[in-house]
Amino acid sequence: MKKILMIATGGTIASAKGKEGLTPSVAASTLLDYVSEVKSYCSIETFQILNIDSTNMKPEYWVKIAEYIIKNYYNYDGFVITHGTDTMAYTSAALSYMLQNLNKPVVITGAQKPISEKDTDGVKNLIDAIRFSCEDVGGVFVVFDGKVILGTRATKLRTRSYNAFESINYPYIAFIKDGDVVYNKGDVIKKSEKPNFNTSISSKVFLLKLIPGIEPDILDFIKDRYEGLIIESYGSGGIPFEDDKNLLPKIKELVDKGIAVVVTTQVILEGSDLSLYEVGQKALKTPVIPAFDMTREAAVVKLMWALGQSKELNKVKEIFLTPVKDDFIY
Numbered sequence: 351m352k353k354i355l356m357i358a359t360g361g362t363i364a365s366a367k368g369k370e371g372l373t374p375s376v377a378a379s380t381l382l383d384y385v386s387e388v389k390s391y392c393s394i395e396t397f398q399i400l401n402i403d404s405t406n407m408k409p410e411y412w413v414k415i416a417e418y419i420i421k422n423y424y425n426y427d428g429f430v431i432t433h434g435t436d437t438m439a440y441t442s443a444a445l446s447y448m449l450q451n452l453n454k455p456v457v458i459t460g461a462q463k464p465i466s467e468k469d470t471d472g473v474k475n476l477i478d479a480i481r482f483s484c485e486d487v488g489g490v491f492v493v494f495d496g497k498v499i500l501g502t503r504a505t506k507l508r509t510r511s512y513n514a515f516e517s518i519n520y521p522y523i524a525f526i527k528d529g530d531v532v533y534n535k536g537d538v539i540k541k542s543e544k545p546n547f548n549t550s551i552s553s554k555v556f557l558l559k560l561i562p563g564i565e566p567d568i569l570d571f572i573k574d575r576y577e578g579l580i581i582e583s584y585g586s587g588g589i590p591f592e593d594d595k596n597l598l599p600k601i602k603e604l605v606d607k608g609i610a611v612v613v614t615t616q617v618i619l620e621g622s623d624l625s626l627y628e629v630g631q632k633a634l635k636t637p638v639i640p641a642f643d644m645t646r647e648a649a650v651v652k653l654m655w656a657l658g659q660s661k662e663l664n665k666v667k668e669i670f671l672t673p674v675k676d677d678f679i680y
């Protein structure tokens with residue numbers, strides 16, 4: 351029998367109605383009571399590491415979760431993390447960078463409705479997640495609504511529906527149908543020889559979403575406070591450069607100060623290509639770092655993680671542009 355560690359962090363799956371609306375309250379061991387049939391094929395231990403709405407997630411908590419997994423890595427065959435959906439894709443990206451070359455699965459799941467409710471998706475998601483954590487594969491995954499998504503490729507696209515998550519610009523890894531795992535793209539998740547753990551991270555990253563007419567001087571504020579900036583530009587990617595709305599000189603000031611500036615797109619599907627338009631090529635010359643087809647979540651967390659490894663701009667750029675298990679494709 352496989353030995354699984356389930357780490358609970360809160361989220362809707364573990365929530366109940368409180369005085370001010372839904373709030374995490376159900377303990378890890380109680381969550382397990384709802385899915386007791388899994389005990390027929392694996393043995394599970396639980397640990398309550400946090401009990402938060404995932405809106406309250408922060409990088410320090412990613413480190414806490416990752417370090418708990420590292421501490422217990424050789425004692426279990428797989429790991430399941432129950433988590434709120436709102437920032438689940440950030441956590442799955444963070445764990446993907448902190449825990450690399452895994453030879454065991456780390457599976458994150460949650461629910462749109464509390465596990466105690468009659469029409470909950472929590473029971474199915476938790477059973478599916480535990481089922482996938484018993485597979486002979488390595489990596490970090492989101493399992494939700496019967497789909498297995500690579501940890502760096504998940505994004506929450508729906509606030510209410512059970513199919514809250516999609517795999518962005520990348521195939522689903524597998525589907526779970528009536529308890530069976532049906533692989534769709536299993537080749538990237540073969541087990542590695544030796545895991546590589548690195549939990550250093552900087553939270554000094556800012557995400558700036560462009561809107562038409564954005565004032566360049568917002569960048570002065572960012573320059574004084576952050577080590578990295580992600581600019582969510584439009585479409586295929588570009589930076590406005592006309593007249594008093596020209597952002598490029600201010601971006602150059604940031605880069606000259608050693609701040610890593612990444613440009614991505616607000617459009618969720620099909621990725622960015624800064625070489626396509628003049629607005630993009632001018633940005634590349636500033637120079638900014640392109641995020642290609644990464645999700646917003648992966649780009650933000652990878653920059654935080656790269657800045658945890660080095661403060662030297664060229665090195666940060668090199669780390670950011672080194673693919674980690676298909677987190678982006680040129």
Ligand SMILES: NC(=O)C[C@H](N)C(=O)O
Nearest residue numbers: 361362403404434435436
């Ligand atoms: N469905 C959910 O889990 C949403 C909740 N607010 C959370 O992210 O913790």
